[in-house]
Amino acid sequence: xxxxxxxxxxxxxxxxxxxxxxxxxxxxxxxxxxxxxxxxxxxxxxxxxxxxxxxxxxxxxxxxxxxxxxxxxxxxxxxxxxxxxxxxxxxxxxxxxxxxxxxxxxxxxxxxxxxxxxxxxxxxxxxxxxxxxxxxxxxxxxxxxxxxxxxxxxxxxxxxxxxxxxxxxxxxxxxxxxxxxxxxxxxxxxxxxxxxxxxxxxxxxxxxxxxxxxxxxxxxxxxxxxxxxxxxxxxxxxxxxxxxxxxxxxxxxxxxxxxxxxxxxxxxxxxxxxxxxxxxxxxxxxxxxxxxxxxxxxxxxxxxxxxxxxxxxxxxxxxxxxxxxxxxxxxxxxxxxxxxxxxxxxxxxxxxxxxxxxxxxxxxxxxxxxxxxxxxxxxxxxxxxxxxxxxxxxxxxxxxxxxxxxxxxxxxxxxxxxxxxxxxxxxxxxxxxxxxxxxxxxxxxxxxxxxxxxxxxxxxxxxxxxxxxxxxxxxxxxxxxxxxxxxxxxxxxxxxxxxxxxxxx
Amino acid sequence: xxxxxxxxxxxxxxxxxxxxxxxxxxxxxxxxxxxxxxxxxxxxxxxxxxxxxxxxxxxxxxxxxxxxxxxxxxxxxxxxxxxxxxxxxxxxxxxxxxxxxxxxxxxxxxxxxxxxxxxxxxxxxxxxxxxxxxxxxxxxxxxxxxxxxxxxxxxxxxxxxxxxxxxxxxxxxxxxxxxxxxxxxxxxxxxxxxxxxxxxxxxxxxxxxxxxxxxxxxxxxxxxxxxxxxxxxxxxxxxxxxxxxxxxxxxxxxxxxxxxxxxxxxxxxxxxxxxxxxxxxxxxxxxxxxxxxxxxxxxxxxxxxxxxxxxxxxxxxxxxxxx
Ligand SMILES: Nc1ncnc2c1ncn2[C@@H]1O[C@H](COP(=O)(O)OP(=O)(O)OP(=O)(O)O)[C@@H](O)[C@H]1O
Ligand SMILES: [Mg+2]
Numbered sequence: 043x044x045x046x047x048x049x050x051x052x053x054x055x056x057x058x059x060x061x062x063x064x065x066x067x068x069x070x071x072x073x074x075x076x077x078x079x080x081x082x083x084x085x086x087x088x089x090x091x092x093x094x095x096x097x098x099x100x101x102x103x104x105x106x107x108x109x110x111x112x113x114x115x116x117x118x119x120x121x122x123x124x125x126x127x128x129x130x131x132x133x134x135x136x137x138x139x140x141x142x143x144x145x146x147x148x149x150x151x152x153x154x155x156x157x158x159x160x161x162x163x164x165x166x167x168x169x170x171x172x173x174x175x176x177x178x179x180x181x182x183x184x185x186x187x188x189x190x191x192x193x194x195x196x197x198x199x200x201x202x203x204x205x206x207x208x209x210x211x212x213x214x215x216x217x218x219x220x221x222x223x224x225x226x227x228x229x230x231x232x233x234x235x236x237x238x239x240x241x242x243x244x245x246x247x248x249x250x251x252x253x254x255x256x257x258x259x260x261x262x263x264x265x266x267x268x269x270x271x272x273x274x275x276x277x278x279x280x281x282x283x284x285x286x287x288x289x290x291x292x293x294x295x296x297x298x299x300x301x302x303x304x305x306x307x308x309x310x311x312x313x314x315x316x317x318x319x320x321x322x323x324x325x326x327x328x329x330x331x332x333x334x335x336x337x338x339x340x341x342x343x344x345x346x347x348x349x350x351x352x353x354x355x356x357x358x359x360x361x362x363x364x365x366x367x368x369x370x371x372x373x374x375x376x377x378x379x380x381x382x383x384x385x386x387x388x389x390x391x392x393x394x395x396x397x398x399x400x401x402x403x404x405x406x407x408x409x410x411x412x413x414x415x416x417x418x419x420x421x422x423x424x425x426x427x428x429x430x431x432x433x434x435x436x437x438x439x440x441x442x443x444x445x446x447x448x449x450x451x452x453x454x455x456x457x458x459x460x461x462x463x464x465x466x467x468x469x470x471x472x473x474x475x476x477x478x479x480x481x482x483x484x485x486x487x488x489x490x491x492x493x494x495x496x497x498x499x500x501x502x503x504x505x506x507x508x509x510x511x512x513x514x515x516x517x518x519x520x521x522x523x524x525x526x527x528x529x530x531x532x533x534x535x536x537x538x539x540x541x542x543x544x545x546x547x
Numbered sequence: 548x549x550x551x552x553x554x555x556x557x558x559x560x561x562x563x564x565x566x567x568x569x570x571x572x573x574x575x576x577x578x579x580x581x582x583x584x585x586x587x588x589x590x591x592x593x594x595x596x597x598x599x600x601x602x603x604x605x606x607x608x609x610x611x612x613x614x615x616x617x618x619x620x621x622x623x624x625x626x627x628x629x630x631x632x633x634x635x636x637x638x639x640x641x642x643x644x645x646x647x648x649x650x651x652x653x654x655x656x657x658x659x660x661x662x663x664x665x666x667x668x669x670x671x672x673x674x675x676x677x678x679x680x681x682x683x684x685x686x687x688x689x690x691x692x693x694x695x696x697x698x699x700x701x702x703x704x705x706x707x708x709x710x711x712x713x714x715x716x717x718x719x720x721x722x723x724x725x726x727x728x729x730x731x732x733x734x735x736x737x738x739x740x741x742x743x744x745x746x747x748x749x750x751x752x753x754x755x756x757x758x759x760x761x762x763x764x765x766x767x768x769x770x771x772x773x774x775x776x777x778x779x780x781x782x783x784x785x786x787x788x789x790x791x792x793x794x795x796x797x798x799x800x801x802x803x804x805x806x807x808x809x810x811x812x813x814x815x816x817x818x819x820x821x822x823x824x825x826x827x828x829x830x831x832x833x834x835x836x837x838x839x840x841x842x843x844x845x846x847x848x849x850x851x852x853x854x855x856x857x858x859x860x861x862x863x864x865x866x867x868x869x870x
Contacts, residue, residue, distance in 0.1 A: 370757040384755050387748035389815050398756035405738045
């Protein structure tokens with residue numbers, strides 16, 4: 043590539059304790075170019091960008107800014123150099139407003155007090171960039187994870203940086219929001235901003251990228267143009283071919299009993315009279331736009347939130363409202379949408395996190411069955427191929443995708459018969475995705491039932507036997523897998539939104 | 548990196564890790580060594596037993612507090628609850644004329660009941676534990692004064708026994724050891740103990756995993772109350788009487804012991820062994836300063852600085868290991 047790069051990591055290395063995570067990797071970021079980092083979960087992508095952002099300091103190698111060696115002592119130093127970072131894990135203060143979060147650390151002052159009108163104006167401008175229309179005064183914690191991600195993006199954009207790092211910004215977004223984000227990326231590229239982009243969605247690479255650096259186990263593998271064919275990218279990244287991206291198989295031959303039956307489920311203002319059934323051996327996809335009420339349905343069924351009317355029946359047993367334990371006893375497992383906040387005890391070990399749902403049921407006389415729990419966790423971690431230094435590693439230091447597998451593993455360990463999966467492969471790499479899909483296959487082959495919420499349409503289409511589409515809080519249609527297409531799903535997904543608008547006008 | 552360098556680095560890391568994880572223990576040993584050099588009165592059998600007796604009350608309170616802090620709560624009421632438990636027990640024996648064993652049990656149950664009440668206010672009433680136990684602090688002290696009319700009350704023989712010696716060994720030290728073993732067992736081995744870590748580490752994730760968070764909280768505070776009750780028995784047993792103003796401010800010592808012992812007030816982290824070391828640090832400092840004839844006013848200054856130092860080191864340590 044020609045011209046002087048904004049930033050170069052030159053033969054960078056990084057270890058955590060005895061574990062070498064990055065081994066002599068070189069990457070450059072050029073003005074007006076999007077440098078994609080590609081690699082499996084745990085390959086070291088986030089660690090690499092954290093060294094660009096000043097979160098970590100390298101143990102070996104140099105960082106060059108405009109060709110000059112620099113050291114980023116902390117995140118302020120890298121921000122001062124014009125580098126803005128959107129981290130994989132959200133960094134928002136849940137109790138503070140959208141506007142305050144966007145302007146965090148840069149509160150405008152007038153007469154020594156926070157200048158609210160100016161603060162709101164700048165925050166609004168940042169939101170407008172990505173076309174996000176939300177209440178500036180709402181506490182961020184009340185937003186869904188997709189909207190939180192958008193707030194985080196707006197925050198980084200508002201810094202007006204010359205280099206922008208995006209670590210899996212699209213993992214929590216639906217197509218519409220991704221499209222809005224990409225148009226911003228294109229604008230920034232025109233204006234000469236250099237970008238680093240990380241995503242496990244291979245189709246996005248050709249769409250926004252210029253060049254791809256592939257990492258495997260912390261080592262540099264290759265740098266290829268962004269329009270390289272997907273199978274080739276996969277091969278570079280995983281080191282082998284993946285023949286089938288969505289290996290859905292229906293191997294269950296037993297009676298197709300209804301395992302999960304939901305009747306007339308309503309939550310005031312959010313969900314309106316939802317009824318559906320998931321049978322043994324079946325994967326049902328729940329599609330819709332962000333805000334359609336999919337997560338609300340899943341949470342109500344799992345007993346996490348109360349509902350106003352309706353009933354939930356699992357394997358013939360009526361589950362009392364707002365009772366998580368009863369659902370689990372009946373064989374329910376719930377992978378929530380936000381692994382960090384709802385799924386994991388981050389400072390506890392992988393072993394403990396996998397074991398929480400089975401601690402009580404495997405205990406003898408109130409005493410933990412440590413050995414049994416550990417063996418099971420080892421088995422599940424092996425099946426899911428969780429990349430860790432050992433079962434005692436804290437979950438916080440796992441890579442994002444491996445954290446997701448740990449949540450999943452909890453319900454595999456518990457032998458759940460009815461799985462509610464809310465974005466089960468968010469932030470999971472292609473190879474591991476296939477592993478999770480195979481797990482879904484084995485759950486259904488053994489007569490289990492799966493209800494899967496996903497914002498990734500190809501995943502919904504590829505893995506579901508039946509697709510329910512929600513719109514504006516109610517069921518707007520159902521499609522059989524054979525005749526479902528992206529267009530058909532999207533038409534149903536926006537149907538009632540359009541209708542609502544028509545009603546109002 | 549060559550293997551030799553790596554090996555050296557690893558060894559270096561292991562020592563660093565040990566020091567980081569056992570800072571309080573190292574501190575305690577250094578402290579003891581310094582006192583041993585400074586005064587011949589420190590390392591005598593009599594003084595060691597004395598330290599053990601003094602540590603027993605604080606440590607038992609702090610064991611109970613460890614449950615609460617691991618579950619990301621705080622219990623400000625333990626001093627008052629200890630006093631109330633002792634007073635109820637003594638009154639059951641002296642005023643109501645009940646059997647001494649019944650009085651002992653009654654005292655312990657009083658503590659557990661007070662804790663359970665704070666726990667329910669926290670778990671079901673959604674009060675922050677700080678507030679719920681602040682209320683209990685006042686209520687329990689008030690009830691102690693009401694029951695006793697402000698006067699000391701004689702304890703049952705069974706309670707006094709807990710303050711006495713068997714042979715050369717003071718019973719409070721025996722109680723301390725047994726209570727520590729029970730607490731460690733509960734925290735490490737039982738399901739409810741592991742639940743405490745989960746609830747303290749991430750309440751929402753614990754709830755979504757099917758852990759009965761509210762029940763866990765009630766049990767946590769009930770245990771803290773029970774241990775406070777036991778501390779009350781130790782205190783009153785030593786004096787053969789329950790004092791209405793006993794254990795005022797002890798909750799702060801208990802919290803300090805837990806935190807010096809390496810627990811995080813944010814929850815999810817803490818060990819009984821650490822808490823024991825924390826309690827010993829506090830007691831040894833006081834003991835040493837007494838032996839060196841430092842005024843009790845200055846002692847408070849020193850204790851305060853030690854707490855700040857211990858927790859400060861801990862915060863630094865966390866910052867370096869976790870991101
Ligand atoms: N603070 C830390 N302490 C110890 N190990 C760490 C720490 N941070 C990361 N690691 C390890 O470094 C490796 C690389 O992690 P990293 O987060 O960079 O992966 P990644 O490529 O971003 O993966 P993902 O696609 O899942 O986000 C992982 O094996 C992880 O467990
Ligand atoms: Mg990452």
